[in-house]
Amino acid sequence: MSTFWSWWIIAMTVITTVGVCWVLFANRKVVLKEKPKDGEVPKTGHVYDGIEEYENPLPGWWFNMFVATVVFSIIYLVLYPGLGNFPGVLGWTSEGQWQQQEQKAEDRFEAVYATFEGQSIEELALNPKAFKIGRRLFGNNCAVCHGSDGGGSYGFPNLTDADWLYGGTPKDIEVSITHGRRGAMPSWTSVIGEDGISQVTEYLFKIGGDEHDAALASTGETVFSTYCTSCHGVDGKGIQAFGAPNLIDDVWLYGRSPEMIKTSIRRGRKGIMPAQIEQLHESKIRLLTSYVYSMSQR
Ligand code: HEC
Numbered sequence: 627m628s629t630f631w632s633w634w635i636i637a638m639t640v641i642t643t644v645g646v647c648w649v650l651f652a653n654r655k656v657v658l659k660e661k662p663k664d665g666e667v668p669k670t671g672h673v674y675d676g677i678e679e680y681e682n683p684l685p686g687w688w689f690n691m692f693v694a695t696v697v698f699s700i701i702y703l704v705l706y707p708g709l710g711n712f713p714g715v716l717g718w719t720s721e722g723q724w725q726q727q728e729q730k731a732e733d734r735f736e737a738v739y740a741t742f743e744g745q746s747i748e749e750l751a752l753n754p755k756a757f758k759i760g761r762r763l764f765g766n767n768c769a770v771c772h773g774s775d776g777g778g779s780y781g782f783p784n785l786t787d788a789d790w791l792y793g794g795t796p797k798d799i800e801v802s803i804t805h806g807r808r809g810a811m812p813s814w815t816s817v818i819g820e821d822g823i824s825q826v827t828e829y830l831f832k833i834g835g836d837e838h839d840a841a842l843a844s845t846g847e848t849v850f851s852t853y854c855t856s857c858h859g860v861d862g863k864g865i866q867a868f869g870a871p872n873l874i875d876d877v878w879l880y881g882r883s884p885e886m887i888k889t890s891i892r893r894g895r896k897g898i899m900p901a902q903i904e905q906l907h908e909s910k911i912r913l914l915t916s917y918v919y920s921m922s923q924r
């Protein structure tokens with residue numbers, strides 16, 4: 627990279643500093659054209675509506691304060707980055723300071739987390755201190771998607787109920803958080819067409835115990851057993867190993883209206899739970915797991 631801008635900034639800074647000093651010292655002494663008579667205050671000779679301007683130098687304390695700021699700036703520019711690319715003799719960087727603070731916070735938290743080690747997720751779920759930390763971690767890292775109460779919303783599963791895409795045991799939850807999850811519901815438009823989509827949707831209403839069109843549903847049954855059972859199960863109750871949801875209960879990740887269900891089948895669905903192992907330490911994930919587990923147990 628060219629050093630032009632670095633030198634440009636150095637030149638500007640030095641010229642400004644020298645300029646400021648010059649202005650300061652040039653005005654230090656008053657050179658009068660005429661000597662004032664005894665007992666008279668020296669004047670510049672400027673008169674405005676009868677008001678005369680006195681020729682007084684800056685008071686000493688004021689002058690010294692200016693000098694102090696210049697001295698301060700020079701010391702600062704030697705110690706800290708400021709003069710172009712010159713890093714300053716202390717080697718201070720904002721990133722370094724941030725990392726130091728992070729490290730300090732990490733160390734403090736690790737000490738707190740260490741007190742939870744050796745406790746099972748089930749035990750942690752009953753520990754009020756772990757619950758409090760878990761709730762804070764959840765608010766900071768998970769609430770954007772799952773809601774501050776974990777209740778979920780369209781496309782983001784509710785974590786407080788007994789319905790799980792990938793399983794609700796402590797181990798399942800921990801895996802979901804640590805490694806993330808990817809829902810993979812293919813698009814079926816090119817395979818079964820709009821007719822097939824309408825038929826299988828009616829069939830889903832039938833097995834869910836809802837109002838449905840009997841004729842469409844009976845053709846839909848063939849479509850379902852041909853294309854859907856491999857993931858959603860023969861009974862439509864879903865298979866957690868594939869993250870394929872139960873289609874006959876009242877929980878619908880993407881809405882239960884006929885139009886929403888058809889959209890799910892038409893376009894496919896690909897919900898993504900991002901893996902957390904990079905951002906959160908194992909110890910934090912354990913507390914989050916116990917927090918989510920305790921929410922679902924209440
Ligand atoms: C960017 C949005 C997003 C964030 C942030 C997020 N999640 Fe998720 N999470 C999802 C989605 C979407 C799914 C469902 C994936 C699917 O449809 O297959 C999910 C699924 C899950 C599951 C599995 C639910 C089940 O029914 O099996 C758990 C547990 C979970 N998340 C916990 C968390 C925790 C704890 C955090 C915070 C560390 C978190 N999530 C942060 C989007 C997110």
Ligand code: HEC
Binds near residue numbers: 811869880890
């Ligand atoms: C390869 C496995 C697979 C097959 C085959 C499959 N699905 Fe899915 N399906 C999924 C998964 C996984 C999800 C959840 C997607 C997500 O979490 O984002 C899903 C979601 C859905 C949903 C949305 C459920 C909700 O809660 O909103 C509907 C409806 C659905 N599937 C219907 C069908 C129908 C009908 C068929 C057959 C034509 C079918 N699926 C075939 C894996 C599959």
